[in-house]
Amino acid sequence: MGFQSPALEYGALAPMLIIFGAAIIGVIVEAFLSAKVRAPIQLAISLGAVVLSLSQVWRIRGSATTTAAVNSVVIDGPVLFMQGTILVLSLFAFLLIADIDAFAAQASAVPGSNEEARALESGKIQTEVYPLTLFAIGGMMLFPAANDLITLFVALEVLSLPLYLMAGLSRRRRLLSQEAALKYFLLGAYSSAFFLFGAAFLYGFAGDVSLAGIRSAVSGGPGNDVFLIIGMVSLSVGLLFKVGAAPFHSWTPDVYQGAPTPITAFMAAATKVAAFGAMLRIFYVSLGGAVYSWKPIFTAIAILTMVVGSVIAIAQRDIKRMLAYSSIAHAGFLLTGVIALNQEGLKASLFYLASYGIATIGAFALVTLVRDSSGEVGDLNRWVGLAKRSPAIALIFSLFLLSFAGIPLTAGFIGKFTIFTAAYESGNIAVVVAGVLSSAIAAFFYIRVIVMIFFSDPAEDTVTVTIPSLYTNLTIWIAAIATLALGIFPAPFLDLIATFATFTR
């Protein structure tokens, strides 16, 4: 029997291959081109790759579900939808990253050293953030598509490792940024270990690493249930860490605050899509049969996450930390979609992820604009009276906050409505009640920010709102329009999602 080379379905893999290819080209560009021309070229490569990849996703959207690369990757409706969402969000993230002065000139230079100052002065600014982001995007696209535990783990690492680095790239307040990166890395490494541990036990249980194999073992195989439980719990720890669910959320505020804001935007929006994508696949496809084992725990975690996120956010005095806790609360709402374990839950989750992601990018884009002489200002006390000087910025920021709060006529409301409907349909009324109550708590701190912006007089040491660059402007306006449009006319988008929302088992 001769060696048979594995068949790779290049067509189905094209979106990911393009991104990975562009990432490698980006590394080469970084190594060989002079500092002056690097930034625009990197940006062009990245944007080009994302757009090309999007077009490929669009091209294969209609084709029947396929598995690719010897069954290790599955390309079905939800995967394509999530890949598309990740790519669109990344497109905006790149537009924010293009404002390169958020990043350290040389990540390797010691903070405050002469070396750092020299690099800034001479304009020798490294642009490794572009290829790093591309690698992360590639990992994110692979994560929900992975069809076995090994691929899943590889994707997890490919998406995580660049993010650890990117979190430490902030030009200002570099120590905070590096601390965030280290914290993220250490906790991330722990969670990866848990994930791997869980994967090993699931293999022990099912004798198979593929999701389909685990599925058939769960629904009536001879496997050892103790292994299954240990495996599920550990695997979930790894996934819950990535989505920032309580009690594995503690990295979120530090990393969100420390990372350069464009990266925070990218992480908050795109990582959530990828991580929930993988989670939805694992629980809908593989572990659906064991629902009675994990549903109570997940219900408790979802409720805890909502409450922790909403309550602690009230005490925050920094806008990025507040948005971080708000993202934790939203992770709780999204978990209700996982627990629902029905078609509606999947559709609602997809809608929620897309609408939340776009509003998040928009909100963080606005955060980058509020500055003083030393850079961005996160301190909420200094945002006071912003509406007096920049009414447009204040209005749009309020729109995003209202969307997060789930006020009707914004995308956030439709998301919340559909996801709670799915949870109610699955009979999980406790989580719906907890959800609306923590929404009420959450509304308080969103509104408090609006009050600060609109109804207080500006303090003495005021911040200025910089004139947004074309890229940032574009991001903000598109995000704002999308948030309103998805709130008022969600029907076409909901119908589109409906055509995507079936997992291949």
Place this chain on the structure above:
Amino acid sequence: MNLLTSMGLLPLIGVGLIALLPATNAKLVKQSALLVSVLVAFLGITMTIGFDRGVTGFQYVERYSWIPSLGISYQLGVDGISLILILLSVLLVPIVILAGWNESEGGRFSVKTFYILILVLETMMIGVFAATDLFLFYVFFEAMLVPVYFLIGGYGSGARQAAAVKFLLYSLFGGLLMLASIIGIFVISGNQIGRTFDITALSTLEIDATTQNFLFLGFFIAFAIKAPLWPLHTWLPDAAKSATPGTSVLLLGVLDKVGTFGMIRYCVELFPEASRTFTPLIITQAVISIIYGAFLAIGQKDIKSLIAFTSISHFGFITLGIFAMTSQSNSGATLYMFNHGISTAALFLIAGWMISRRGSSTIADFGGLQRVTPILAWSFFIAGLSSLALPGLSSFVSEFLVLVGTYTRYPLAAVIATFGIILAALYILIPVQKALHGPTTAGNENLPDLNRREIAAIAPVIALIVALGFYPKPALEIINPAAQVTITKAGYSDPQPLVGGDK
């Protein structure tokens, strides 16, 4: 295009128009806003004239699919109850604009913004009463909060921000509880008749008692906050005290009616059995509201707080009328909503003029106004008498209907509620005596009387109060069939009066 949509759209067109006007020309902005609101009021009157009193179902119905995959449609229609409330809203807006001609100045935001907010609010008010799709109703219900919030927080006085936030958070909390219930009934509809939000279809659902109780509570708490009913009323005095008089008129006159309207349209009609279960509790709350609001009103030193507490008492009557579940009490409650709207509007507007003239809202600072400003004093007196339900003025009819209707089913509640009338005499006549009669307090000698603009604003209100007091038939003709339908849907029939010697 259908009349209801045109009515809702017209203020928005006005908003677009005002946005284009130069910000420096405040007078032009005000005139345009007034013109638009008068046009809307005319449409409202046309609609009332064209309303077929003999038909019990919804009229002026229109329906467009909005989010088909969720069974949501843009669906409007009016029955007698919603018609009378829409009429109230569209009549009050021009009066408020005219009466509070200078309210918009000196706020945090521009004059233009004030009128934009008022007109947006008008659209929402029409929408919230006209919606016959539960989801659409909820959208209006929540979205309405935003303009009100900015009106209180941006143009009010005193601790306006705190009051605005308190108002918003209370309302949002209630709204989110209602959202849970809406999701509940939506899912049940999906299981039984296919996903829909059409309230006529929803009222045919068969829901088991426990679920019904919980869903009912979600709606009821939201509406009880809105109405507001004791013990969920604490936001109202703050909000009413801090808002401008015009905003307070819309807040108490119209927005709070969404609460009592919702109790009829959603609580009672969608969850008849649960309504019956909770009736004793709600009647108790209503009676407490009547007495408690009245007592606190007597003790108020600030004239705006006083009016706010009288309203809590009046909302007690309305709620009592709704849940007594007789056709008389129900008609009375709906008529009461209208009458309370106009008499509170009169009180608040006149109080606003008094406050702006004197520069103080403390009742004790006024005195002897009867001699200095006779027209103002008389108007206040008449509005006050209507508020205490003097026979011959509009509120009497509705209060009497509520009490008579309640007595046939809950005699004890009716008897206790009657004490509210006596207390009402106190809380109105004490400020009337202090502020209007007696020697003129120092500093009040030169206060100007109402000018022509102000007379033009208050005259129609006073006229309406007197007219409906003597001849309430046109209003009752509109309301009665709808009230009868509500009672029937709730599964009640009027108790037969016991005639002596018939046994």
